[in-house]
Amino acid sequence: xVFLLGVSIxxxxxxxxxxxxxxxxxxxxxxxxxxxxxxxxxxxxxxLQTPKLNELxxxxxxxTLENDLRKELRDNIxxxxxxxxxxxxxxxxxxxxxxxxTKKQVATARRFNTLERxx
Amino acid sequence: xxxxxxxxxCLGAPRLPLVLRPLPRxxxxxxAAASFTTSSTLLANPPKKANPQKGGNVKNLKAxxxxxxxxxxxxxxxxxxxxxxxxKRQYLDGQRKIIKNTIVLSNTNAPAITLPEMAKELAGxxxxxxxxxxxxxxxxxxxxxxxxxxxxxxxxxxxxPGTLVRKESTEIGAMINAVNEARLNKxxxxxxxxxxxxxxSGRSILLAQAMAWAFQSDxxxxxxxxxxxxxxxxxxxxxxxxWNVWVQKEYxxxxxxxxxxxNAPLLKNLKSTTPHxxxxxxxxxxxxxxxxDAGIEDSTVSHDIFMALIAELxxxxxxxxxxxxxxxxxxxxxxxxxxxxxxxxxxxxxxIPNIFLSYLNGTKDFPRGLTIxxxxxxxxxxxxxxxxxxxxxxxxDKTDERIAPSIKGAKVVKCDPLRKEEVKTLMDxxxxxxxxxxxxxxxxxxxxxxLSNGNPAELFKGCLRLKY
Numbered sequence: 238x239v240f241l242l243g244v245s246i247x248x249x250x251x252x253x254x255x256x257x258x259x260x261x262x263x264x265x266x267x268x269x270x271x272x273x274x275x276x277x278x279x280x281x282x283x284x285l286q287t288p289k290l291n292e293l294x295x296x297x298x299x300x301t302l303e304n305d306l307r308k309e310l311r312d313n314i315x316x317x318x319x320x321x322x323x324x325x326x327x328x329x330x331x332x333x334x335x336x337x338x339t340k341k342q343v344a345t346a347r348r349f350n351t352l353e354r355x356x
Numbered sequence: 357x358x359x360x361x362x363x364x365x366c367l368g369a370p371r372l373p374l375v376l377r378p379l380p381r382x383x384x385x386x387x388a389a390a391s392f393t394t395s396s397t398l399l400a401n402p403p404k405k406a407n408p409q410k411g412g413n414v415k416n417l418k419a420x421x422x423x424x425x426x427x428x429x430x431x432x433x434x435x436x437x438x439x440x441x442x443x444k445r446q447y448l449d450g451q452r453k454i455i456k457n458t459i460v461l462s463n464t465n466a467p468a469i470t471l472p473e474m475a476k477e478l479a480g481x482x483x484x485x486x487x488x489x490x491x492x493x494x495x496x497x498x499x500x501x502x503x504x505x506x507x508x509x510x511x512x513x514x515x516x517p518g519t520l521v522r523k524e525s526t527e528i529g530a531m532i533n534a535v536n537e538a539r540l541n542k543x544x545x546x547x548x549x550x551x552x553x554x555x556x557s558g559r560s561i562l563l564a565q566a567m568a569w570a571f572q573s574d575x576x577x578x579x580x581x582x583x584x585x586x587x588x589x590x591x592x593x594x595x596x597x598x599w600n601v602w603v604q605k606e607y608x609x610x611x612x613x614x615x616x617x618x619n620a621p622l623l624k625n626l627k628s629t630t631p632h633x634x635x636x637x638x639x640x641x642x643x644x645x646x647x648x649d650a651g652i653e654d655s656t657v658s659h660d661i662f663m664a665l666i667a668e669l670x671x672x673x674x675x676x677x678x679x680x681x682x683x684x685x686x687x688x689x690x691x692x693x694x695x696x697x698x699x700x701x702x703x704x705x706x707x708i709p710n711i712f713l714s715y716l717n718g719t720k721d722f723p724r725g726l727t728i729x730x731x732x733x734x735x736x737x738x739x740x741x742x743x744x745x746x747x748x749x750x751x752x753d754k755t756d757e758r759i760a761p762s763i764k765g766a767k768v769v770k771c772d773p774l775r776k777e778e779v780k781t782l783m784d785x786x787x788x789x790x791x792x793x794x795x796x797x798x799x800x801x802x803x804x805x806x807l808s809n810g811n812p813a814e815l816f817k818g819c820l821r822l823k824y
Contacts, residue, residue, distance in 0.1 A: 268694070268698070269698050271694075272694035272695065272696060272697075273698075275593055275693075277590060277591060277592065277593060279589075279590045280592070284592065
């Protein structure tokens, strides 16, 4: 088992798969993170040498990920709401924020925009 | 008066016709009432009323309940669970890849053909052109270890691996002869060639022929069977500050393993006295085989070991070396590996391509040897196409300026289409091997030649297809 951000992951997992499982690391960030540590896209966690893994863990510790990132997002929306802005209100109402029409295609807004957004 | 009885009848109670008259309803007594359902449990006599004073009825009730429970359980037992057959995995992990890459060199069902052996004495002899030879058994295993045989070639269809010697083969054979002569005369000769031909034109087979002759002449053969593995970004890589290149340690360890398997008897007798950098220390190995083994055992030092091996083989008293690489075009462009700044790494900055190209363009030389690369026109960048032609790019063209110098001085050997006589020789061989079932006549030869356009791979496919 390999520990990344306190989460234990099996060694047979691909590095890209393990990294993108964290909130805040998508394919692009993952590719750049792998390139920084010279990890090829097909590498598995088992193939990482301990120094390389430690460097990767240290880099991930510096990044804003998971709950910290979710909190940051919520704080940003909360600030808009407290200021009473249109965007803040739309977030709270569960409606599109950026001028989209609301007759039909509001599924995404309904899914994500709530008083306290999940992430 | 006559109407009187009728009128009187009208005053009486109305008479309904017989059919509409309601049937007399017989209400049975409550004790004999039939149940609505036909269920045996409900049809049974109602249990006697419980009389707690007597106590017997309570027991009876309990017995009935137990009976009912048992019967219900019995019913459940009768229901059989559906047998779900255990799914067997059709292939284990990695099994399909092994099957896909397995090289089959012998077909016991194919008829035996007596062919002359491709002996080293025949290398470079123009009289051997347009003749099919059998690859000697002593060399076959070595060629297999060094991955000279590729999947998709004609090997699985014949009882023994055979190959046609062509004009290009004799050209390469002549070079091998020249190097062998230089070895005898203790002079230096390092030949550099690039095989250029379309898909299926026989570049890889020519490389295999060169290796077969080289093995027989006691050369050290180092082969990179497919450079795609190096640039695809699927192997471990890291920057080495000592060599100033990106090294691929796992691949290099595997390459050393192949070198060991194919060249072990020769390397065992080559003594070494020079200390070599291995990791952070310097070590001296007794023989070159022990040097290679050190790289196989510890992949972290495999690149150091590979460089040490190349350096050892570049010394004056060493046997000739055949350094071969297939798919030159793939290392003449950017690789899929990324550097720390997320830019694509140029294939020339990767360890193994870097050292190969330095021998191909003559920056480094073996005292006696042959460095040979094969390339196809597709996929190929325009830079390499121009460099092979020896032309310069236009002033406004976006060019990769590293390509032309990387192959400077290496002569290009064109893998031309087969001639008609060669097509006939091959078709005769296919007929003897049971591949081609038709008659080999002037017409069929001309037809196959026209359909295949003189491409050996296409010719084989065409002859194989006619069988069915």
